[in-house]
Amino acid sequence: MVRIGQTEVAYELRRSAAVSERRITVTPGHVEVLALTTDDDAEIDAFLNRKRQWLFNTLRELETTTAKRAVVPRFMTGSKIPFRGRNARLTVRHHDGAHVEIDYRNGFLVDLPSWVRADDQGGIVATEIKLWLKRRVRRDVMEIAATYRKRFDLKPRTIRVTDMKTGWGACGPTGSILINWTLVFAPKAVLEYVVVHELAHLKVRSHGPEFWAYLATLLPGYERPKGWLDTHQGSLDAGFLAAGT
Incomplete structure (x- = not known):
């Protein structure tokens, strides 16, 4: 006491x-x-x-x-943040450190220093969580790509995680791959499906029967994550992006 x-x-x-x-x-x-x-x-x-x-x-x-506060707003303690196919609880704390710190332990923990004003908290928390999510999905994509590079000798020229207005991934004619960062809101198996889908295009450019047969050799059971994405693609990022980040 x-x-x-x-x-x-x-x-x-x-x-x-x-x-x-x-x-x-x-x-x-x-x-x-x-x-x-x-x-x-x-x-x-x-x-x-x-x-x-x-x-x-x-x-x-x-x-x-x-x-x-009559109700719990976005990006304050009690809010739900979409992450890997589920809604994770957000806890916003205040600490005596100098920097904003963020961690994930069965939910998001954001520690705010004293220089953050009450009116600015929501925006700062949203920005920090978005940056954390982007870093996390980049790490996941690189780990997935490294696994398939080693197992199947699939070597893209480059692979980048970025904002994409349409589509979840792309494989350019020179072997450069793009992955949509908002896949961080989907289950990790769905992210893996998209990454492997684009890696498969390094060998088969079309979407014909040959492509899907080849994809099945890389990722048996790909139909399930593909089906999840087909069902949820219209609302995958809405819960986060609609909050004004």
């Missing part, structure tokens, strides 16, 4: 050998203090004393923001 004026604030203390500095993270109704494994009670008390004003301001801002 830490006292701020006439108010006592309960907090959860967690120690970690993996961190090099102490941290406070605040969400509505919960305060977590992350301490070093070597910290004694006096060091933790001194740290909390130094952060007393920051903690007070952050708690007051959260209370004000929560009171103004």
Whole structure:
């Protein structure tokens, strides 16, 4: 318990050998203090004393923001973010660090520093999540492509993950492949299907029977992820992009 004026604030203390500095993270109704494994009670008390004003301001801002919101908006705690075919819960926290940090652990965790104003939170969280999603899908695409390059000697000239106004992927005449980044909202098996589909075009350019037979040798059972994409392609990215990112 830490006292701020006439108010006592309960907090959860967690120690970690993996961190090099102490941290406070605040969400509505919960305060977590992350301490070093070597910290004694006096060091933790001194740290909390130094952060007393920051903690007070952050708690007051959260209370004000929560009171103004009749419903949970997009990109705030409680929102649902589409990711790999399901909706993942978003938790927005406030911490005493200098940078916006984002992680995924059975849901999205976004830590905002104190310089982020309440009115700007939604936009900043949306931007950070979009960047994280793009990095994640690029990593996934490169891993999938590397697997099939090794197994089947399929070597595209280049492979890029990008915004595509139409289509989910493309294989150019020189062997350059494009993949639509919004496939991050589909199950990973669907992303794999699209990547392998475009890799197959390195050997067979058309969409005739020869192509589908060859694709089946690369990815047996491709019909299932293809069917999922055919069914959901009209609304795959709507839940995220319609929120104003």
